[in-house]
Amino acid sequence: MSKDSAEWAAVVRAVVAAIPVGQVLSYAGVARRAGRPRHARLVARILAESSGMGLPWHRVMRADGRPGFAEGSPGWREQLQRLRSEGVEVRAGRVRMPRAVDSLDAALWGPPP
DNA sequence: CTGATGACTGATA
């Protein structure tokens, strides 16, 4: 395990920890914020390895709004239940994913609820 | 070394 990857894993964990309550982010979104846009799969791996660290891992979904886990699996259920308990609307095992907005301007002036 | 794998994605039909 290279030192580089360990550091990046720490960045990924920080990014995930920074996701606000009631919001979700895709694996690719996390990877992009962590500085490695093509490493969505590694984000998934890191989350799996980081279980038990108190991270809000349930706020990280696939790009299509489904959980990363297989449908019906324990993790799948757990993730959706946690999201619901945070007020996230879950319909047919899916959530509404935010559009790729990273700039502050886009976040503030973008889609008004 | 090669090939398979996976909590993935984006383009295309």
Add this chain to the structure above:
DNA sequence: CTATCAGCCATCA
């Protein structure tokens, strides 16, 4: 809207 498909990349057999 769903269904395929070719990329992607660290890790492991």
